[in-house]
Amino acid sequence: MYLDKISIKSNLKDYDVYFENDSGFVQKLADIENAVFVVDENVWNLHKDKNLRALPVERVIVRPVYEEVKNIDTVCALYEKIMAYSPRKNMNLISIGGGIIQDITGFVASSLYRGINWIFVPTTLLAQVDSCIGAKTSLNFKQFKNLVGTFYAPKEIHIFPEFLQTLHQEDFYSGIGEMAKLHLMAGAEKTREFIAALPGLDKRENAVLSRLTHNCLHIKKSYIEEDEFDTGRRNLLNYGHCFGHAVESATNFAVPHGQAVVLGMMLANKVSVARGVLSPENEAFVLQNVLLPVLKVRPPVLNHDAVLSAMRQDKKNVGKGLALIMLKDNYQMEKIVDMTEAEARSALIDIFGK
Ligand SMILES: NC(=O)c1ccc[n+]([C@@H]2O[C@H](COP(=O)([O-])OP(=O)(O)OC[C@H]3O[C@@H](n4cnc5c(N)ncnc54)[C@H](O)[C@@H]3O)[C@@H](O)[C@H]2O)c1
Ligand SMILES: [Zn+2]
Known part of the structure; x- marks a missing residue:
């Protein structure tokens, strides 16, 4: 059960931030129908046997994360993978990682079918305290950082401080x-x-x-x-x-x-x-x-x-x-x-x- 919630009013659509005190919410995410998970590779390796144990591995896409992959090629690779899992507009994209995963998957969510359901679980301190709200998605283009992007809000954000224990x-x-x-x-x-x-x-x-x-x-x-x-x-x-x-x-x-x-x-x-x-x-x-x-x-x-x-x-x-x-x-x-x-x-x- 979540401890607390902050609701954000948005011109796009209102959304909620849940403060979790145990990993029970992961089971609830795993139970969502038509869900595809995109998880930061480091987070997956560090948490798959514990906090992320409930995730259905067959619906998890694991991605390596560094600034150089925050581009349109990664977005296209994800379109392909996601469509192979669930080619439906009512799918749920659930992403788990820091600001880079947020930016890439937020862009994917905002553009696929002109917008699909998106849930974000931030796992870095920066993403939890700052980037997870505000509805900005960004990609780098050539040498230009954050040049391309959209405004798109997730439907839900889940903050679980335990993820931060493994952060560098x-x-x-x-x-x-x-x-x-x-x-x-x-x-x-x-x-x-x-x-x-x-x-x-x-x-x-x-x-x-x-x-x-x-x-x-x-x-x-x-x-x-x-x-x-x-x-x-x-x-x-x-x-x-x-x-x-x-x-x-x-x-x-x-x-x-x-x-x-x-x-x-x-x-x-x-x-x-x-x-x-x-x-x-x-x-x-x-x-x-x-x-x-x-x-x-x-x-x-x-x-x-x-x-x-x-x-x-x-x-x-x-x-x-x-x-x-x-x-x-x-x-x-x-x-x-x-x-x-x-x-x-x-x-x-x-x-x-x-
Ligand atoms: N959309 C926005 O509003 C917004 C705002 C600020 C920053 N950003 C973007 O966010 C990016 C930076 O994000 P960041 O600082 O969250 O870092 P990040 O996503 O680059 O992650 C940093 C490193 O931590 C690892 N990691 C993530 N969670 C972990 C965990 N729980 N335990 C261990 N390792 C973990 C990642 O694999 C990566 O190696 C930049 O690209 C920046 O442009 C976006
Ligand atoms: Zn900043």
């Missing part, structure tokens, strides 16, 4: 960065709660993971319900991502995404202070108590010109300047589109040195 440390850290971001965006009280929960989070205590995941999805829900198609307020969720994406690209993706977002928040806060909208005391508080404790990688050696060049190419820039989401005093958020390269460079020097 690096993937766990990626999720922690997004959790810090969402709690900061929610204000002082949620930020204090996050700070107090950090020791339990580091130990991956299921109760702490469940509570913080719940917070994250509630916070993200408030942004996506208001602006599902990302034309206004939802942009604020890009806090830490303007610099973060550029750091990822300048280091050839050596820094895990969520960790690049942590560095991105540090850099963005420097710009906020320089613009006089975040006091140095508040910046120091957030740095010491939230950002440094969740920064688990050694800051990379960065070529500032490469970061700036990546920032110039950010598709979110609409004006002459660079786009940035800023944290201000009282945990208010603001998007600016006129950050100068000199401001960005000065933040880079503050954090990484010359």
Whole structure:
């Protein structure tokens, strides 16, 4: 039996996130008629004899997962496999894995018969606390990351923290960065709660993971319900991502995404202070108590010109300047589109040195 549920209102169709405290829900998924399962290979190998034991192996498609397979060829291979199992519009596609499995299978679900039933079971921290809601599906095309995609929501999402016990440390850290971001965006009280929960989070205590995941999805829900198609307020969720994406690209993706977002928040806060909208005391508080404790990688050696060049190419820039989401005093958020390269460079020097 699930512990709790969050319902998400969507222009596409409303959907529910269930918080599970045992693997009983897997049996219920296995009992669904006309179901085909697509499972991340690592998750399958690690959980097939325990948490996923109830799945009917003859209807399970196991896929290797890495960024290079998040493309249209994999989608086509899945169309073939799925149609061999169940060539019906009323089939149920059930996918189990992290953000990559979500993006690929979400695209498949949205396009097959112009949309089939889809249930998603996220197994990484990033997918549980962030990507599973919001209804975005994305594929990479050539060198362009997430260039192709659709808006499509699963019918149900099942969050089971036990999956996270087998996650590599690096993937766990990626999720922690997004959790810090969402709690900061929610204000002082949620930020204090996050700070107090950090020791339990580091130990991956299921109760702490469940509570913080719940917070994250509630916070993200408030942004996506208001602006599902990302034309206004939802942009604020890009806090830490303007610099973060550029750091990822300048280091050839050596820094895990969520960790690049942590560095991105540090850099963005420097710009906020320089613009006089975040006091140095508040910046120091957030740095010491939230950002440094969740920064688990050694800051990379960065070529500032490469970061700036990546920032110039950010598709979110609409004006002459660079786009940035800023944290201000009282945990208010603001998007600016006129950050100068000199401001960005000065933040880079503050954090990484010359
Ligand atoms: N659609 C969206 O809204 C959205 C949002 C953010 C990110 N994304 C996308 O998500 C992708 C990143 O997803 P991710 O960080 O969840 O990682 P991932 O799907 O790349 O998985 C990371 C690694 O963890 C393994 N793994 C997954 N679950 C595991 C488990 N329980 N135990 C052990 N290993 C496990 C995978 O096999 C993989 O090797 C990127 O492609 C990104 O673009 C999508
Ligand atoms: Zn992110």
